[in-house]
Amino acid sequence: MTMNERKTIDLEQGWEFMQKGITKLKNILEGLPEPQFSSEDYMMLYTTIYNMCTQKPPHDYSQQLYDKYRESFEEYITSTVLPSLREKHDEFMLRELVKRWANHKIMVRWLSRFFYYLDRYFIARRSLPPLNEVGLTCFRDLVYQELNAKVRDAVISLIDQEREGEQIDRALLKNVLDIFVEIGMGQMDQYENDFEAAMLKDTAAYYSRKASNWILEDSCPDYMLKAEECLRREKERVSHYLHSSSEPKLLEKVQNELLSVYATQLLEKEHSGCHALLRDDKVEDLSRMFRLFSKITKGLDPVSSIFKQHVTAEGMTLVKQAEDAASNKKAEKKDVVGLQEQVFVRKVIELHDKYLAYVNDCFQNHSLFHKALKEAFEVFCNKGVAGSTSAELLATFCDNILKKGGSEKLSDEAIEETLEKVVKLLAYISDKDLFAEFYRKKLARRLLFDKSANDDHERCILTKLKQQCGGQFTSKMEGMVTDLTLAKENQTSFEEYLSTNPHANPGIDLTVTVLTTGFWPSYKSFDLNLPAEMVNFNFSYFLVISFLPFGKFEPKTMELIVTTYQASALLLFNSSDRLSYSEIMTQLNLSDDDVVRLLHSLSRYAIDASIVRIMKSRKVLGHQQLVMECVEQLGRMFKPDFKAIKKRIEDLITRDYLERDKDNPNMFRYLA
Template identity: 70%
Template sequence: MTINDNKITDLDHGWDYMQKGIIKLKKILEGLPEPQFSSEDYMMLYTTIYNMCTQKPPHDYSQQLYEKYREAFEEYITVTVLPSLRDKHDEFMLRELVKRWANHKVMVKWLSRFFYYLDRYFIARRSLPALNEVGLACFRELVYQEVHGRVKDAVISLIDQEREGEQIDRALLKNVLDIFVEIGMGKMDYYADDFEADMLNDTAAYYSRKASNWVLKDSCPDYMLKAEECLKRERDRVSHYLHISSEPKLVEKVQTELLVVYANQLLEKEQSGCHALLRDEKVDDLSRIYRLYHKIPRGLEPVSSIFKQRVSDEGLALVNQAIDAANNQAENVRSVHEQVLVRKIIELHDKYMVYVCNCFMNQSLFHKALKEAFEIFCNKTVAGCSSAELLAAFCDNILKKGGSEKLSDEAIEDTLEKVVKLLAYIGDKDLFAEFYRKKLARRLLFDRSANDEHERSILTKLKQQCGGQFTSKMEGMVTDLALARENQGHFEEYLSNNPIANPGIDLTVTVLTTGYWPSYKSSDLNLPAEMVRCVEVFKEYYHSKAQQRKLSWIYSLGNCNISGRFDSKTIELIVSTYQASVLLLFNNSDRLSFSEIMDQSNLGHDDLVRVLLSLSCAKYKILNKEPNTKTISPTDYFEFNSKFTDRMRRIKIPLPPVEERKKIVEDIDKDRRYAIDASIVRIMKSRKILSHQQLVTECVEQLSRLFKPDFKAIKKRIEDLISRDYLERDKENPNLYRYVA
């Protein structure tokens, strides 16, 4: 055919020519022997359409050609494509569909190029669907709508065969599922509605059947291995042939059927569940459980609950062992068991912190479970001792000279770090602070601290954990002692420059700041003349340096080295100031009664009883007592025991220990009352009006970092503050409080 620009091309004549090109294209698509389109062929076909669309009305055939474009596809599909699909089934049908879809896209591409002039002008002006869209829509309406149900069933059947271990053609499935995506022309509706929904339902049913069987015959670890492998394979399916948008939905279905439905049954299996895995330290299996459940909403809650139960059970078992041991042991052995308990609790914390960090990837839920578990048993009392006291005693044992814990510097630092972590679980942190401060004072004052660096190190750790207020007094004590040593150096320099003032006795005075240190009993002890001279000399020196400061002498903390001249030899006695004062009385008297010693020393009854017990009834009998009994009474008489001897030339005579626990607890109770009062007033001053419940809640929140206040105690303090006109009740609502400015 030749094109004459001056001649009108009628519709039938022009379409006959186009039909020849379409028939040639069909033969090429069907694989029949047919040469490819040449450039000349293409130009002739394009020009035919161009001429038929640019002729003046009524010879502009744009609308008719647009309709015939669609008819060409419909005729090809009806005559050739659908029959070829209808006589095939299963995998053969899928292969035919893939082939037909590929051919159809080629046909759309070529015909759209022939009819391109329609796209540029006619379709653009009329806002009609583009040629490409019309061509694909024909396949969707005539082919896809007829076969997609059979195709979906065939694909799902192949997926299930693969799940059972059979080899399938993944590339085929990929090509078939691409049709579901492409047929939507930019939308996923056809893929989602016509394939994905049923595929997900089939997946759920498949794994539900598997899970119901596995859960009965498999151990928890074996089941988890299978579940992990199944999830891996489903993700693998997505990467090979399913659309990427299916992955979260597919994984969710598998997780639900394999992990959620049977969670409690699996995790609580008697011989292989979480309890058993924790007991047998199956780290890999626990890590796998975490990996499988951590992406499931609230999936880890049962695991963390079991973890918490396991930790608290082990901790309570340790506490109960210590309680049993304490009930069956003497006092001195009991303290050893208490030290062992703290060490075992530290080891328990180390053990389960490894699980939290390594198996459970530092997940906050497990940190919370560990904290709550330790809070359960770390706040138990053992033989009347609170955990706060046990922890303070443990620190004392590590930090003092000659403690039972023989550790390297690095080990001490590590242990102190762990002790401070344990403190976070203890409710009565203020009680720990007071016990620790008492023991710190004894270490510092009696030179029992093994290492100043360790003392400062733990205070830094406590400060970071509990705040500056918690450690301010303790830090003051350490600084105070350093200043006291410096002051002692100045005093010795003063004595060397003033020989007349020198009392002739070596004197060491530790000057302390009252506010930092625990309160100590002060007494008007009648010092021996030798000691009086020492005190006067120091007073004279100190007032020359600090006139505005007042010195209060705490003789109960002092100690002396005195020479005891016995018949066999002279022995140096290391005694307290109280003991020295009593012993020196016997330089002037051979025999003294209890009351005479009391009058001459001016010691209180209880203090004197302790002193005389240590000198006449304990290991070293420096004094003989009449009658020779193990108790001290006001009718007793005492004489210097000149026959006393010992293999050592220097001995220390300890005083019987004083029970301080009761006083510390009483002091803390008093401090807590003040703290509750201050908190209530602080809250009410800022809020002005508050309900009872809100006030109690805020008060507990403010104070809980130091101690957990009792609700009854808070209520009692509120009543006290009302009686003292700090607060008043609302006249109409008695549960409402007002701040009285």
């Protein structure tokens, strides 16, 4: 049948047919016995609307049908939906609302299909809201507007019940809160204004009540455990039924009430606050403190400040201990040279290891805590101990590790590790140039007197110093090590030369170390009159010469290893049996002080020999007895100085001839 032949459907007749379909749909939604829609039913309803919208005016009923579509919802809501909701309360009302919203969405979907032709043409031409939107707006204006406050209160009440440990129907809450989101049709206004704002206010009030009790009853660690658990549960709450956009706002409320409000009280709790946790090494609690306080604005500032105070105090305690020990040693006139300072540096390294681990682990490498650690160490690392600056203490500590027979007996790996740590400490020293000066002097002694235990370690620390302080800082030191390497090669060539030219050999073994002036510490130079045996050797520049002169001591040859000055003095006796003090002074062209120092240095060999002889026969001996026996033995040749004897004992200990008793430092044992 063509368009012109089609029978015109008037509005009343057509709507009556449509209403039968709508009633059937309502019955299905109400759960009444009603057969489902067949495709024929659906097509008949769709076609009726199509026909009523495509008839020639005045029989085009598009506008009237659009209005009746909305009225169908309004009528159903007013007659059936609202009464069923008004009679129910609390959880029952929520269940009914969820059911009614689900049904309403089904009704919108079906009616939108029946009236589909309106959506395609009429609405587009008139710029009217689409059918789906009209259907949802009806529910919003009639049901949601009336009930949202009651619904909100019921939901918040359930959330608080859950916070108190009761089991609630989380799925129900999820469905209710989805209504707040969906009713906004793409906007979050309804969820945020009608539910979330009140929920956040209630959350703040709830945790404010809790916190005011906990802060009085609980220790800081217990309080933090509760706070962390509350935050975890609130986060879980979001994942189960709140909208994900609520999470940051919700956590912010909880953090504010539990942490921000009580931050100072919590951190400064007398027996369990931050100070106490640091004092008692409560690593887990400190980690928790960091996690919690990192979430609140400027929350870490007071924690890092307390950390800095604590580390500073610990460091100052070490300084005081070292000072006290040093003054006790002076009072008791014990000569434990530098031992206490060595212990001090070792303890500072241990302190740094400990609190650097705290920064890395408990405080997750946070820059604020690195800064606090740095500032704390800068305070006490620049104090110095017993008249020695920190720069000197560190240089001496390195010297002890790097020289042969030093007091630090460590494996290669431990040495490298310790040097690494010393260089880290150097970062806190304000006068790094002073360290460089001390270090160079001690390096010079190690290199020139062949006291360095290991070339690799010497180079290793220079590399570390270079990384820490730059190339400028280590260039001279590197030059010194290079000089020694070249000197060893020169000495080998020199010895080869002497072996092939026997006429050039004056009967003494000569070791010359040629050094680059700019690299080495400056040494005092003298116009020493060299003996004839030495003058034959012509070197352009030298600073230190070690001689191996051979004097004839019956019945066998004795080998002496001595310095340039000592060799010069001894060689004078090759042509004289006896020499007066003034003769030695004149022949060597030295000052009064220098001759005294020189003769003292030669007498020390006699002291060494005497101490070793006594200890060899006695095996174990007290300090006082050893000194007295030494004075008695040497009295026939000269009167030795007590200080000189003490110094020689220390030197023999570092050279492993003697050792101190572990329990009594005034008792010595001979090492075969």
